[in-house]
Amino acid sequence: MVSAVVFDCDGVLTDNGSSWQNIHNKFGTISNKGSEHSKMLEKFLDGAISEEEFVEFDIRLWRSVKPDIHRDDIMRCYSGVELMEGAREVVAELQSRGVYVAIVSSGVDVFVGAIASMLKVDDWVANGFEWDDDGFLIRGLPTRVPTHNKGLMIEKLARINGFEMNEIISVGDSGTDLSMKVEDSAFIGFNPSRTRALEAFEEAAVPIVEGKDLRMIWPLIYSGEKLAG
Numbered sequence: 714m715v716s717a718v719v720f721d722c723d724g725v726l727t728d729n730g731s732s733w734q735n736i737h738n739k740f741g742t743i744s745n746k747g748s749e750h751s752k753m754l755e756k757f758l759d760g761a762i763s764e765e766e767f768v769e770f771d772i773r774l775w776r777s778v779k780p781d782i783h784r785d786d787i788m789r790c791y792s793g794v795e796l797m798e799g800a801r802e803v804v805a806e807l808q809s810r811g812v813y814v815a816i817v818s819s820g821v822d823v824f825v826g827a828i829a830s831m832l833k834v835d836d837w838v839a840n841g842f843e844w845d846d847d848g849f850l851i852r853g854l855p856t857r858v859p860t861h862n863k864g865l866m867i868e869k870l871a872r873i874n875g876f877e878m879n880e881i882i883s884v885g886d887s888g889t890d891l892s893m894k895v896e897d898s899a900f901i902g903f904n905p906s907r908t909r910a911l912e913a914f915e916e917a918a919v920p921i922v923e924g925k926d927l928r929m930i931w932p933l934i935y936s937g938e939k940l941a942g
């Protein structure tokens with residue numbers, strides 16, 4: 714029995730790679746200082762620097778381009794981002810079968826919240842920023858969803874809603890999303906974002922869906938069934 718399906722957002726429900734990266738693209742801060750940023754990213758993925766340190770590093774880069782950053786500036790970074798093909802259909806069909814649908818993302822909350830309300834999911838959580846009363850960026854918020862330990866939020870969701878772990882399926886595109894697979898819950902690796910994600914999924918021996926149509930996960934949730942387009 715499937716009680717809940719929990720989706721990562723960036724690269725799973727939306728075809729955007731990373732909601733942090735989207736901000737860098739807008740400010741041009743990856744191309745300006747590409748090597749420095751990618752070094753920090755590798756350090757972060759290896760667990761050598763904390764989530765908060767990485768966010769503060771990012772904010773410093775953006776401020777070097779635009780000292781006062783408004784919430785609207787951040788929202789505009791997502792103007793061209795599209796939902797993943799099939800995302801609406803998968804979420805709607807799961808909910809029509811009584812399955813609880815949630816988003817657990819270490820991406821940016823203003824973006825993930827917009828996607829959550831667009832898809833009308835049952836619950837969502839993400840990371841983000843603190844804003845002043847006029848909507849200007851103060852700093853990063855304390856991490857709610859640790860990238861390397863997203864399972865904390867899966868456990869919380871199970872506890873609050875009374876789900877057994879073996880009734881929960883998580884869907885993610887990064888190696889770090891494997892942390893959503895707690896106890897005997899299930900995991901589907903969808904649209905692996907990088908080579909190291911694919912390698913991590915293979916190593917963990919989880920089912921992998923390559924391609925950018927979320928409906929392709931359906932036969933793995935309800936074996937033998939297909940979700941028509």
Ligand SMILES: [Mg+2]
Pocket residue numbers: 721722723724725730885886887
């Ligand atoms: Mg992702």
